[in-house]
Amino acid sequence: MSIFSNIFKTTDFNSSNSLQEFSCFADFFDHKYYAFSKATKRRSQLELYVFDKHIRPIFGPKTLAEITSQDLDLWMTAQLEAGYKPATVNKHSSMLNRILNIAVQWGYLDTNPFKAVVIKKLPTGDYMQRFLTHTEIKSLLSACKRSTHPFLHLFVKLLLLTGARKSELRLAKWTCIDLQKGELFVAVSKSGRSRTVVLSKKALAVLEQVKLRSEALGLPITRDSWVFANPRTGQPCTSLHIAFFKARDSAGLSSVRMHDLRHTYASLLINNGASIYEVQQLLGHYNISMTERYARLFPNTLQDRVDIVADSLDFDRI
Template identity: 30%
Template sequence: MARVKSKKYTGVYQNKLLNDDISYSINYKDGEGKKNWFSVGKKSEGITEIYAYNKRSEFTNKIRLGEEPPAITRKKKKLIITLDNVANESYELKALHNKNNKLSKRKYEMHVSPALGQKDIKSITVEDIQKLQIQKANGFAPKTVNTIIGELSTVFNHAIDKDIIAINPTSKVKKLKVENARERYLSKIEVNVLIEAIKDDEQAYLFVLLALTTGARVGAIAKLTKRDIDFENKIIKVLDEKNDEKYTAFLYENKLEQLLMIRASKRKLDIPILQENQANLYEQLKDKISKVLNTLFNDGITNPKHRVVIHTLRHTFASHLAINGTPIFIIQKLLNHKDINMTLRYAKLSPDSGRESIERLGF
């Protein structure tokens, strides 16, 4: 279909596409008086007539000042600006302003960069982001997935500030529903089923035992080194990536301790205990354990609230502590929760209804 001139905005044209989408373009005269056309974008990308008109005004103002419109300059040079390019610039800028963005950068590098980092930022679609969201939801809690997409959104916002893109595609991606009222955890029978399924894979076996007996997250276990384990005092120093600090966990399972000692004897101080090859250990563990959990517990389960994911192992650790009557403040300490409200979700599992406390009053 031919371009149709806007009735409201000078130099703005729209073209109805076969899929009923609308593309917007502008025309203007360059410094030599030559007429030029520029495609601004599509309605499905968030482009509107007023945006196209403002873009035209930007072009004409630049030309009036003897400058070339930046969008045209980029088009001529045919530069490909990757998502990683923009992310690196964004994090460097934050560092200059003394903002503590180390955790944010680590989250981006761990979750976003492997999937989208090398793509032209202009080519990343809503569908690409939804695919990433689904992939992460298969191994992480909804709240964590939302945080990952939020980190990606921050990078897109920086690109908008730099006039690289016009619209943040994450704005069209619906957040996952976060429900902390019910947390899926494994029963003791299910724990035994899981351990039986992975007992012949030492790496997976060690990971599961560490997760179930320390509550450590997958990233923390992947970074665990010989330096972090005090076999004499049966203590493990676990990295809490959310708070960028280490906290104390306890080593009590004999077989786990024996296997870790054997591995530690063959490792240098700073080599991850579970590292077996040159593959990305975090991704390797996540993929391996997620496949096992899906096979054992998630067949036919579509509700994310009822699915077993890697983070379920952390909930299992905390839930069984509560079931065994562990005081909520001790559970908070063992999980390294900064906010007690994060731990209170487990209080409902405590066997102490309060009856014994009332009876001890003696009135």
């Protein structure tokens, strides 16, 4: 029996007593919503983590009907006072809003209290993009090379050479890499669709170094093996972020996030003549609007373009 069958077997969407079925909100999450999340979402464990840390302590003991819009406004305000950034609080509230919407759709709640909140969405300011200069890239790679993490230096190199998302590399297996075509196949990207990461000759050379490092560590390099595996567990590396933070701090680049390497890849493409369409394809953006965030980096060629029309008309001869 599929997990969907289990969900629907235990859920009576039309029952007149559905509002009384759960003793508290935590009960609804644990016994209804989380099974649904595991069946439909790639990162259900992240939802469980956020619920346990930020939602369960406040709303878990309440019944669904007891959660008020005032409770939600005070909860968001408390997170800000605790030092969480507005963008993070927005993510937490968006998740809680989604859970309550599903409770309404399934008949366990009459109305989502989020409809009456005062704080609809916290302002986060303009989207910030950080691009590393060549000097900063050199400093960062030198710091990563000094790291005790066996793969950090090679991992960061590949991020810069491919523009891949960190999860796309961290969760890659050797079977996903076509050395002949120079491609890394990602079965499920952030958009939920598959995509192909194009690998340059230098990126392929770094992957050969990864193989040699894995062999030296006694890790398997069969087709079904992880490209970046933890030497102790054999599972995908989970400590890359910690090692990266230490390396970037030692390089004096504390404001740099791992995702900024993807931004840097895009800026290097644009500065070397790539079109916005090519950047979109190489970054794996499903919607061109995501790529347009980099539009300000493109050289202003509009004056040259209007001259094309003027020169073609040549009014002086008419």
